[in-house]
Amino acid sequence: MTSALRIEGGTPLTGEVNVRGAKNLVPKAMVAALLGSTPSVLRNVPEIKDVQVVTSLVELHGVAVDLDKETGDLRMDPSNVSVAQHADIDAHAGDSRIPILLCGPLLHTIGEAFIPDLGGCRIGDRPINYHLRVLEEFGAQVEKLPTGISMKAPAGGLKGASITLPYPSVGATEQVLLAATMADGKTELKNAAIEPEIMDLIAILQKMGAIITVETDRQIIIEGVSELKGYQHVALPDRNESASWASAALATGGDIFVRNASQKDMSTFINVYRKLGGGLDIREDGIRFYHPGGDLNPLFVETNVHPGFMTDWQQPLVVAMTQAQGVSVVHETVYENRFGFTDALVRMGATVQLHRDCLGPTPCRFGHKNFKHSAIITGKSQLHGTDIHVPDLRGGFSHIIAALTAEGTSNVTGVQVISRGYEHFVEKLESLGANFEVVK
Ligand SMILES: CC(=O)N[C@H]1[C@@H](OP(=O)(O)OP(=O)(O)OC[C@H]2O[C@@H](n3ccc(=O)[nH]c3=O)[C@H](O)[C@@H]2O)O[C@H](CO)[C@@H](O)[C@@H]1O
Numbered sequence: 001m002t003s004a005l006r007i008e009g010g011t012p013l014t015g016e017v018n019v020r021g022a023k024n025l026v027p028k029a030m031v032a033a034l035l036g037s038t039p040s041v042l043r044n045v046p047e048i049k050d051v052q053v054v055t056s057l058v059e060l061h062g063v064a065v066d067l068d069k070e071t072g073d074l075r076m077d078p079s080n081v082s083v084a085q086h087a088d089i090d091a092h093a094g095d096s097r098i099p100i101l102l103c104g105p106l107l108h109t110i111g112e113a114f115i116p117d118l119g120g121c122r123i124g125d126r127p128i129n130y131h132l133r134v135l136e137e138f139g140a141q142v143e144k145l146p147t148g149i150s151m152k153a154p155a156g157g158l159k160g161a162s163i164t165l166p167y168p169s170v171g172a173t174e175q176v177l178l179a180a181t182m183a184d185g186k187t188e189l190k191n192a193a194i195e196p197e198i199m200d201l202i203a204i205l206q207k208m209g210a211i212i213t214v215e216t217d218r219q220i221i222i223e224g225v226s227e228l229k230g231y232q233h234v235a236l237p238d239r240n241e242s243a244s245w246a247s248a249a250l251a252t253g254g255d256i257f258v259r260n261a262s263q264k265d266m267s268t269f270i271n272v273y274r275k276l277g278g279g280l281d282i283r284e285d286g287i288r289f290y291h292p293g294g295d296l297n298p299l300f301v302e303t304n305v306h307p308g309f310m311t312d313w314q315q316p317l318v319v320a321m322t323q324a325q326g327v328s329v330v331h332e333t334v335y336e337n338r339f340g341f342t343d344a345l346v347r348m349g350a351t352v353q354l355h356r357d358c359l360g361p362t363p364c365r366f367g368h369k370n371f372k373h374s375a376i377i378t379g380k381s382q383l384h385g386t387d388i389h390v391p392d393l394r395g396g397f398s399h400i401i402a403a404l405t406a407e408g409t410s411n412v413t414g415v416q417v418i419s420r421g422y423e424h425f426v427e428k429l430e431s432l433g434a435n436f437e438v439v440k
């Protein structure tokens with residue numbers, strides 16, 4: 001796997017990239033397959049590290065998995081789901097946060113589950129308190145061990161519950177959906193997340209036989225059923241990868257057609273991109289994102305839960321904002337620590353000041369807690385190449401964009417993190433005309 005790139009900046013990225021299924025849906029859809037009494041087929045599956053990690057986790061639990069890398073068809077047969085050793089689960093959990101979502105399906109099928117130390121991007125504390133509370137409300141017996149958290153189903157299985165999330169967490173909403181569909185009785189979930197990836201997971205569960213009603217005001221009602229069958233489903237396209245290539249086009253002064261980028265899942269991003277001065281050509285088969293020439297406009301952006309501006313879009317777009325003429329402000333309200341990547345941008349010549357105050361009107365959980373969660377970006381800055389070690393998935397992709405935007409050479413190490421969520425990104429960069437070498 002590629003771990004370092006020597007990038008010569010200054011060449012606009014131009015051409016076409018193809019985006020397949022979403023990193024934030026596919027692993028959850030794989031977990032849902034465990035609930036079926038017959039095999040499932042998920043289509044449009046990308047070759048990314050998170051899919052490999054979840055493949056080994058479900059295989060450890062006895063699911064037979066077969067991926068056709070070319071077509072992206074993933075077949076999962078859960079006929080022999082079985083208990084796995086804690087140490088093996090820990091060894092296969094990789095950098096992913098998905099192990100926690102296996103709890104509901106495993107409690108239903110084998111009556112026990114184990115959560116190892118979780119990976120995922122270090123963009124905040126990332127507690128799992130909502131998940132544990134949700135599982136306890138379904139009746140799971142939770143025990144903290146030195147090696148992780150072990151869980152057992154109550155006698156008679158999980159029972160439906162009435163749950164209100166303190167914040168519309170994506171993961172906790174998925175936890176409820178995956179636990180409630182086969183729980184005994186009805187589950188009412190309030191303050192649920194309603195991201196497109198959640199709606200796609202609901203569509204999958206409905207194909208399997210679940211009864212799930214999405215009501216107004218973030219309420220979801222799940223009527224438990226005693227059996228689910230396998231599904232066939234085409235995963236929705238990755239709107240985060242699409243937005244990342246869009247940002248790369250703008251920052252480098254380029255022109256990229258993102259095949260399969262979906263307007264309906266990206267409408268908030270598209271509005272912001274347009275206000276920033278980005279060019280767009282929205283087609284049936286994808287979206288062309290380009291720099292139309294002239295100056296980019298400074299902007300105010302607040303990240304938020306769907307349908308707000310997604311936190312995962314923030315990091316790549318900040319690089320494009322360093323190329324806008326004037327003062328832009330970003331208020332990050334989803335994660336308390338998602339601006340660490342700007343250190344490298346500042347070393348490259350960008351003017352980015354981080355603030356602990358909420359620089360925006362949306363009430364946010366971090367304002368009085370000493371977290372640098374607002375940024376002021378003053379442009380336009382000429383970026384210069386430097387040495388960078390990438391910190392996380394989106395921050396890492398942002399550093400690649402910055403290195404491509406900069407004049408001179410950047411040595412970027414730790415890039416293997418990026419393959420957790422970006423399929424074939426080195427090959428895609430090459431096809432877009434990026435000037436770089438893979439460092440062995
Ligand atoms: C694999 C995946 O789908 N990851 C996405 C998912 O992450 P993930 O599901 O982990 O994110 P959540 O929506 O759960 O987190 C949102 C906020 O809730 C907090 N929280 C969450 C759970 C909990 O038990 N306690 C708690 O306090 C988090 O610290 C964070 O501040 O949604 C995020 C928000 O759109 C995206 O950035 C991630 O790309």
Ligand SMILES: C=C(OP(=O)(O)O)C(=O)O
Binds near residue numbers: 119121123393394
């Ligand atoms: C934060 C992210 O993912 P994860 O939850 O897998 O760490 C991301 O996709 O940007």
